[in-house]
Amino acid sequence: MKTKIYDLLSSVKLTVTLFLVIAxxxxxxTIIEQxxxxxxxxxxxxxxxxxxxxxxNIFDLYHSWWFTFLLILLSVNLIAxxxxxxxxxxxxxxxxGKKIDDSLFTSSQIMNTLYFKEPQSDIEKRxxxxxxxxxxxxxxxxxxxxxxxxxxxxxxxxxxxxLVHVSVLFIFAGGLIGAIWxxxxxxxxxxxxxxxxxxxxxxxxTKKLDFYVACDNFSLKYxxxxxxxxxxxxxxxxxxxxxxxxxxxxxNHPLTYKGFKFSQASFGVAGAYNFRVKVINMTTKExxxxxxxxxxxxxxxxxxxxxxxxxxxxxxxGQGPAALGVxxxxxxxxxxxxxxxNSPIQRGDYVFMLNDFDIVYYSGIQVNKDPGVILVWxxxxxxxxxxxxxxxxxxxxxxxxxxxxxEGCEISIAASTSKNKDIFKEKINRMITEYLxxxxx
Amino acid sequence: MxxxxxxxxxxxxxxxxxxxxxxxxxxxxxxxxxxxxxxxVGGLMLHSLALIIRWIHSYxxxxxxxxxxxxxxxxxxxxWSIVFIFLLIRKQYKNSLISMFSVFFAFLILAYVSLSNTxxxxxxxxxxxxxxxxxxxxxxxxxxxxGCFAIAFGLSILYLLKKIINNNIVNLLPDTxxxxxxxxxxxxxxxxxxxxxxxxxxxxxxxxxxRYWGWDPKETWSLITWFIYGAFLHARxxxxxxxxxxxxxxxxxxxxxxxTYLGVNYILAGxxxxxxx
Ligand code: HEM
Numbered sequence: 070m071k072t073k074i075y076d077l078l079s080s081v082k083l084t085v086t087l088f089l090v091i092a093x094x095x096x097x098x099t100i101i102e103q104x105x106x107x108x109x110x111x112x113x114x115x116x117x118x119x120x121x122x123x124x125x126n127i128f129d130l131y132h133s134w135w136f137t138f139l140l141i142l143l144s145v146n147l148i149a150x151x152x153x154x155x156x157x158x159x160x161x162x163x164x165x166g167k168k169i170d171d172s173l174f175t176s177s178q179i180m181n182t183l184y185f186k187e188p189q190s191d192i193e194k195r196x197x198x199x200x201x202x203x204x205x206x207x208x209x210x211x212x213x214x215x216x217x218x219x220x221x222x223x224x225x226x227x228x229x230x231x232l233v234h235v236s237v238l239f240i241f242a243g244g245l246i247g248a249i250w251x252x253x254x255x256x257x258x259x260x261x262x263x264x265x266x267x268x269x270x271x272x273x274x275t276k277k278l279d280f281y282v283a284c285d286n287f288s289l290k291y292x293x294x295x296x297x298x299x300x301x302x303x304x305x306x307x308x309x310x311x312x313x314x315x316x317x318x319x320x321n322h323p324l325t326y327k328g329f330k331f332s333q334a335s336f337g338v339a340g341a342y343n344f345r346v347k348v349i350n351m352t353t354k355e356x357x358x359x360x361x362x363x364x365x366x367x368x369x370x371x372x373x374x375x376x377x378x379x380x381x382x383x384x385x386x387g388q389g390p391a392a393l394g395v396x397x398x399x400x401x402x403x404x405x406x407x408x409x410x411n412s413p414i415q416r417g418d419y420v421f422m423l424n425d426f427d428i429v430y431y432s433g434i435q436v437n438k439d440p441g442v443i444l445v446w447x448x449x450x451x452x453x454x455x456x457x458x459x460x461x462x463x464x465x466x467x468x469x470x471x472x473x474x475x476e477g478c479e480i481s482i483a484a485s486t487s488k489n490k491d492i493f494k495e496k497i498n499r500m501i502t503e504y505l506x507x508x509x510x
Numbered sequence: 511m512x513x514x515x516x517x518x519x520x521x522x523x524x525x526x527x528x529x530x531x532x533x534x535x536x537x538x539x540x541x542x543x544x545x546x547x548x549x550x551v552g553g554l555m556l557h558s559l560a561l562i563i564r565w566i567h568s569y570x571x572x573x574x575x576x577x578x579x580x581x582x583x584x585x586x587x588x589x590w591s592i593v594f595i596f597l598l599i600r601k602q603y604k605n606s607l608i609s610m611f612s613v614f615f616a617f618l619i620l621a622y623v624s625l626s627n628t629x630x631x632x633x634x635x636x637x638x639x640x641x642x643x644x645x646x647x648x649x650x651x652x653x654x655x656x657g658c659f660a661i662a663f664g665l666s667i668l669y670l671l672k673k674i675i676n677n678n679i680v681n682l683l684p685d686t687x688x689x690x691x692x693x694x695x696x697x698x699x700x701x702x703x704x705x706x707x708x709x710x711x712x713x714x715x716x717x718x719x720x721r722y723w724g725w726d727p728k729e730t731w732s733l734i735t736w737f738i739y740g741a742f743l744h745a746r747x748x749x750x751x752x753x754x755x756x757x758x759x760x761x762x763x764x765x766x767x768x769x770t771y772l773g774v775n776y777i778l779a780g781x782x783x784x785x786x787x
Binding site for chain 1: 635637639642688691694695698699701702706709713714720722723725730733734737738741745748749766774
């Protein structure tokens with residue numbers, strides 16, 4: 070029973086099945102959008118279906134219990150498999166070639182026997198030329214007048230495969246550590262503002278840092294066609310009222326402080342100030358330019374009317390920036406209206422137009438902490454090294470036995486490769502023709 | 511000279527090369543095979559020149575970046591990758607029919623590029639998120655991987671044809687065991703490149719958003735593709751699967767490649783906006 074379970078857990082059948090099952094179930098998470106609010110899902114799927122999907126955690130599929138289980142099963146599979154592979158690879162690489170016996174010439178992947186009329190010494194020269202064309206490390210032993218030759222190449226490639234498997238474990242371990250002890254969230258800092266609160270992704274509340282992050286300055290550059298070219302934030306880290314660190318972050322150029330990573334992710338309009346509003350009195354044709362800040366009441370052209378801006382939208386009803394104007398007449402209800410930039414609006418005797426304003430941006434900063442990331446990078450580097458040695462190199466072994474017969478001698482060749490048997494077989498045959506049969510033919 | 515004009519010459523050269531390969535298949539002429547290969551090499555050289563000119567041109571416009579950033583540029587590079595991979599491994603199989611299909615595939619992509627009127631071939635400035643050297647290595651390794659998988663896909667189709675029907679043309683193909691092996695070889699190279707593509711993509715995401723993996727649809731689909739080809743390699747190496755089953759996995763794998771490349775942008779994006787309203 071125990072060995073049966075172990076066999077199953079270390080089997081490649083399980084690996085292939087898990088690969089296909091994980092691939093297939095991942096598809097759902099790309100079709101059903103992840104991380105919306107429950108109400109939205111109710112609206113899309115209806116009440117009953119919603120509960121079924123919720124049980125399987127389809128709305129956060131990649132962190133669901135069953136998806137996590139699949140990944141853990143794959144790791145267990147990988148560990149069991151690696152433990153099984155290591156002794157096998159050790160046996161092939163350490164012992165290989167040391168022990169030459171006749172059974173090799175009847176049980177290898179590639180076998181060939183040739184007969185020659187020439188004396189053995191002639192043939193041996195050819196054999197060593199033949200073998201040296203593959204590799205220089207030639208071993209030769211004799212046993213009762215029978216000579217055995219052995220060469221091998223690319224032994225290390227066998228370890229490549231193990232390295233690949235071990236690096237996947239590194240990556241998984243790093244991912245697991247990140248999932249447990251790491252977090253990710255967003256912080257929107259208005260220019261001049263500071264905060265120590267990160268809003269976690271996935272509606273998971275907030276996290277307080279034990280220091281403050283301040284945005285001293287945010288700046289933005291555009292290309293001629295209006296696409297953003299560069300935006301950056303001057304960030305200051307403030308610890309116990311002291312500035313401890315100052316740095317500029319741009320997209321693709323984050324800042325790391327105490328294991329927290331601050332990346333420039335987005336920006337937006339937080340508000341506006343210094344509104345310039347033109348007011349024209351239609352009867353007197355008198356023009357007046359008001360300059361005002363938010364919620365600050367100014368008189369309109371010397372009489373008892375006054376005007377204020379109560380709100381600002383960077384894109385009001387898809388028509389661009391607009392300010393909510395309030396016209397205040399003593400003893401009457403306030404007249405409230407939206408002023409789109411550069412489009413005049415008439416209220417009674419007056420025409421109002423929003424000429425310009427200055428914008429305050431907020432800088433959208435992603436804050437991440439991932440103590441597992443170092444393992445992931447190590448895994449990434451090792452997997453590439455492992456790949457290069459396991460896929461682009463092969464472990465080749467060739468054995469040759471030369472024995473004297475009544476007339477001339479007999480050569481038996483055995484060879485094996487860790488991959489691409491057919492291609493290697495062709496190569497060996499070509500070399501046999503070239504080095505061994507060449508002169509006799 | 512204008513790079514889009516060079517690309518149209520390259521399109522023609524690939525067509526010519528595919529045609530000469532066909533001649534070499536039908537009339538069994540070795541010379542034709544050589545000529546077709548030379549034409550393909552010439553095409554690839556011009557193709558590279560077009561990429562370089564476009565690169566230089568973007569700097570002259572003051573928005574310098576590698577020509578790998580929008581859909582037009584990625585298609586042109588996809589086609590380049592197929593021919594590049596094909597020429598790299600052609601010595602291994604030397605079969606005109608396989609060569610013909612590879613070059614023809616590259617031709618079809620360029621023909622679409624030239625004929626489509628929805629494709630914008632202007633050099634566009636890069637938004638800040640795309641301004642990263644990781645992005646260049648990411649795109650190059652991913653598309654070289656796609657090139658391998660595209661050729662493996664062609665080989666798998668040929669394999670199935672050879673298994674299912676029996677006529678003179680199909681008899682010109684190498685035997686099935688050989689096709690099977692060469693498909694495996696290309697897929698294992700593609701798998702390494704895809705892994706490299708995912709890793710460089712993760713490194714880029716880590717720079718840009720502070721996390722190396724976020725399960726967004728593009729990332730997820732590249733992982734799905736990776737698992738499919740991973741299953742291919744393990745089924746073959748450790749379970750000894752061969753033949754039709756392997757061809758089917760390779761075809762499914764390529765369908766995933768195409769979906770990762772196009773479907774995520776065009777189908778899923780649409781699906782999501784549909785669900786929201
Ligand atoms: C995500 C995880 C895995 C990755 C990325 C991976 C990757 C690889 C690669 C690249 C190869 C070499 C392919 C080649 O030489 O063409 C390989 C071979 C192999 N893998 Fe995995 N593998 C994984 C999981 C597993 C698991 C869980 C098992 C065990 C049950 C396993 C068993 C094997 C075996 C037996 C071979 C063939 C070794 C040989 O015959 O040389 N692999 N794997």
